[in-house]
Amino acid sequence: MLKDVYKEYGEYFYVPMTQGYSVAVPVSLGCSWDKCLYCDLNQGNKFKFFGLEEIENRLNILRKFYSNRRRPVEKVVMAGGNPLCLDTGILIDIIHLIREYFPQVKNISSFARADDILRKSKDELLELKNLGLGQLSVGVESGNDEILAYHNKGISREDNYRALAKLEELSIDYSTYIMLGLGGKRLSKENAIDTASLLSMVNPQVIIVVTMVVFKNAKLVERIRKGEFERLSVLDTIREERLLLENLHMKNTIFNGTHKTNALILKGKLPEQKELLLDKIDKALKKYDQRSLRNREINRWRNWSLE
Numbered sequence: 244m245l246k247d248v249y250k251e252y253g254e255y256f257y258v259p260m261t262q263g264y265s266v267a268v269p270v271s272l273g274c275s276w277d278k279c280l281y282c283d284l285n286q287g288n289k290f291k292f293f294g295l296e297e298i299e300n301r302l303n304i305l306r307k308f309y310s311n312r313r314r315p316v317e318k319v320v321m322a323g324g325n326p327l328c329l330d331t332g333i334l335i336d337i338i339h340l341i342r343e344y345f346p347q348v349k350n351i352s353s354f355a356r357a358d359d360i361l362r363k364s365k366d367e368l369l370e371l372k373n374l375g376l377g378q379l380s381v382g383v384e385s386g387n388d389e390i391l392a393y394h395n396k397g398i399s400r401e402d403n404y405r406a407l408a409k410l411e412e413l414s415i416d417y418s419t420y421i422m423l424g425l426g427g428k429r430l431s432k433e434n435a436i437d438t439a440s441l442l443s444m445v446n447p448q449v450i451i452v453v454t455m456v457v458f459k460n461a462k463l464v465e466r467i468r469k470g471e472f473e474r475l476s477v478l479d480t481i482r483e484e485r486l487l488l489e490n491l492h493m494k495n496t497i498f499n500g501t502h503k504t505n506a507l508i509l510k511g512k513l514p515e516q517k518e519l520l521l522d523k524i525d526k527a528l529k530k531y532d533q534r535s536l537r538n539r540e541i542n543r544w545r546n547w548s549l550e
């Protein structure tokens with residue numbers, strides 16, 4: 244029954260990690276930017292907005308599917324790379340539709356790029372918030388401008404900062420995705436320290452740590468083949484994570500390093516559990532050798548990565 248609802252999303256269907264229990268409502272396909280070197284999340288799909296009629300068709304199927312559940316649907320995520328890029332008027336219509344089909348919904352979340360947030364006025368964001376939009380997942384990736392520019396992220400450190408500060412000013416909850424290994428060998432230290440300093444200036448609910456994976460069809464593959472970009476070893480990625488954590492000075496944030504791309508599974512509250520997490524990393528660094536970790540990674544990513 245649900246296969247038809249998500250039929251365009253291909254083999255890998257991404258929803259924000261913090262929204263695993265939300266009902267995903269297809270709003271758009273792909274991402275409106277689609278130029279990051281390391282990314283093949285869109286699997287060749289160009290950005291497409293499904294349109295209100297199609298969204299309503301799918302909401303109809305979803306309502307039937309979830310009608311037998313004991314608990315009403317309270318959390319919805321708008322599926323797609325960055326639905327927040329849509330005009331505010333359209334987003335308002337979508338949210339009204341979602342509310343019509345799931346009247347008990349309390350929170351509607353979405354992936355977002357910093358420029359999607361910056362393009363909206365404070366009044367527009369507030370209007371969306373008042374309708375239930377919250378818990379945005381923002382792909383910050385790195386706090387270092389050279390790294391962001393190299394990967395053609397189309398967003399600077401300052402953009403990321405201004406977007407996150409704007410969400411905070413409006414009390415809109417958000418989590419940030421950041422990526423270990425994005426600076427490769429040359430900029431590993433900068434990736435850790437600059438990302439930590441950026442995040443320490445704001446107050447995300449959750450920091451989601453992922454490790455860069457080289458997708459077969461990502462533009463980055465060519466750069467790696469030419470020797471221009473040198474990937475971090477698995478052990479060095481864990482060392483980068485340590486440096487990041489060491490330099491994070493958060494007020495009240497969950498550090499979530501449980502994403503399946505990570506060699507080491509870590510999760511804890513900051514600042515309370517910082518020492519505990521650092522200790523776990525140190526133990527792992529002592530226990531693992533490069534080979535055992537690398538074999539684990541190769542097995543895990545056999546289908547996706549270069550190896």
Ligand code: SF4
Pocket residue numbers: 274275276277278279282283284285324356382396
């Ligand atoms: S990483 Fe995110 S912003 Fe960049 S192309 Fe992929 S989906 Fe779009």
